[in-house]
Amino acid sequence: MRLQYPTNIRIIRTPCTGKLEVEYFLRAFEKGADGILVAGCEEGSCHFIEGNFMAKRRVNYCRDILTEAGFEKERLRMVNIGAADARLFVEIVKDMIETVRNLGPNPLSQAQSPKSVKEEIHP
Amino acid sequence: MIVAERKSIPELVDIIKDHKKIMVLGCGTCVTVCLAGGEREVSIISSALRIAAQVKGSNFEIEELTIERQCDNVFIEEAAEAIERNDAILSLGCGAGVQAIAERYIDKPVYAGLNTAFLGILEERGHWTEKCAACGTCVLHKYGGICPITRCAKHMQNGPCCGSREDRCEVRPDQPCAWQLIYQRLKNIGQLDRLKEIEPPKNWETSLDGGCRVIVRDDHKI
Numbered sequence: 001m002r003l004q005y006p007t008n009i010r011i012i013r014t015p016c017t018g019k020l021e022v023e024y025f026l027r028a029f030e031k032g033a034d035g036i037l038v039a040g041c042e043e044g045s046c047h048f049i050e051g052n053f054m055a056k057r058r059v060n061y062c063r064d065i066l067t068e069a070g071f072e073k074e075r076l077r078m079v080n081i082g083a084a085d086a087r088l089f090v091e092i093v094k095d096m097i098e099t100v101r102n103l104g105p106n107p108l109s110q111a112q113s114p115k116s117v118k119e120e121i122h123p
Numbered sequence: 124m125i126v127a128e129r130k131s132i133p134e135l136v137d138i139i140k141d142h143k144k145i146m147v148l149g150c151g152t153c154v155t156v157c158l159a160g161g162e163r164e165v166s167i168i169s170s171a172l173r174i175a176a177q178v179k180g181s182n183f184e185i186e187e188l189t190i191e192r193q194c195d196n197v198f199i200e201e202a203a204e205a206i207e208r209n210d211a212i213l214s215l216g217c218g219a220g221v222q223a224i225a226e227r228y229i230d231k232p233v234y235a236g237l238n239t240a241f242l243g244i245l246e247e248r249g250h251w252t253e254k255c256a257a258c259g260t261c262v263l264h265k266y267g268g269i270c271p272i273t274r275c276a277k278h279m280q281n282g283p284c285c286g287s288r289e290d291r292c293e294v295r296p297d298q299p300c301a302w303q304l305i306y307q308r309l310k311n312i313g314q315l316d317r318l319k320e321i322e323p324p325k326n327w328e329t330s331l332d333g334g335c336r337v338i339v340r341d342d343h344k345i
Binding site for chain 1: 131132133167170172173174175177178179
């Protein structure tokens with residue numbers, strides 16, 4: 001298939017989206033991430049039964065907190081993509097990047113480089 | 124346990140706006156269990172406050188700490204150094220915790236980050252309900268273990284009120300009628316006769332009337 005997707009994203013692997021906590025998203029934004037796309041398995045196909053549903057609830061809660069803090073909630077989005085659905089993945093990544101590009105850079109004035117987030121996760 | 128929920132981020136920003144160095148202090152007991160003021164919530168609220176400040180172009184220096192119990196001097200001591208080096212404390216403890224910290228550190232502003240709501244239990248994940256009004260004179264033994272003071276919208280001790288529809292409360296249709304529950308429960312345990320007894324008006328002196336309540340145990344005094 002050899003599909004291409006933009007190179008300005010960083011993939012961070014987790015065992016399951018259910019591993020993600022609200023504070024991970026908040027800290028990533030504090031460190032300068034312009035947007036976060038949470039890509040979970042399709043609903044009903046979670047290997048851990050309900051990991052992607054837990055992630056969905058946490059993402060929604062985090063979006064509420066970001067809105068309260070005056071930060072654009074559109075910078076955080078969760079989608080469900082089957083592991084074999086490369087075409088959909090590319091389409092969603094492009095759409096997310098377009099959304100973030102329209103919003104502009106992360107408004108946090110003292111935000112650090114996104115590199116530091118990666119360093120923190122894989123020191 | 125004591126159940127609380129966090130204040131909104133704009134409200135918290137407004138509360139701490141006059142300070143630059145804030146300590147967000149969590150409590151490892153009740154508010155950790157009800158997911159309002161434990162270590163994780165300290166982290167989330169601190170991040171949200173920093174984000175809210177930076178969006179507006181200002182900045183807070185926030186230190187995060189969670190102690191085992193904010194309502195106990197032994198544990199409050201653990202936070203002494205951290206409290207000293209900050210301008211103010213945003214406590215994520217219950218109302219008792221906030222006041223315990225404020226009494227201990229007389230020259231330090233202490234603010235409540237949570238709204239302490241009620242004494243209750245976890246019904247299911249993410250769902251808490253009130254079970255006890257802490258009225259000071261427990262009547263649960265008379266009503267099969269179901270509290271009419273807390274769970275009946277009219278606090279009726281000689282119910283039901285005749286307003287319930289099916290088994291739902293007329294004031295709160297989303298709630299079951301407490302007196303329906305009491306009847307069922309007494310029937311199940313073979314104590315329906317208890318309903319024939321007329322309960323005299325409740326003595327509310329043991330409740331919040333007349334200032335805070337105090338319990339003194341001489342046998343435990345030193």
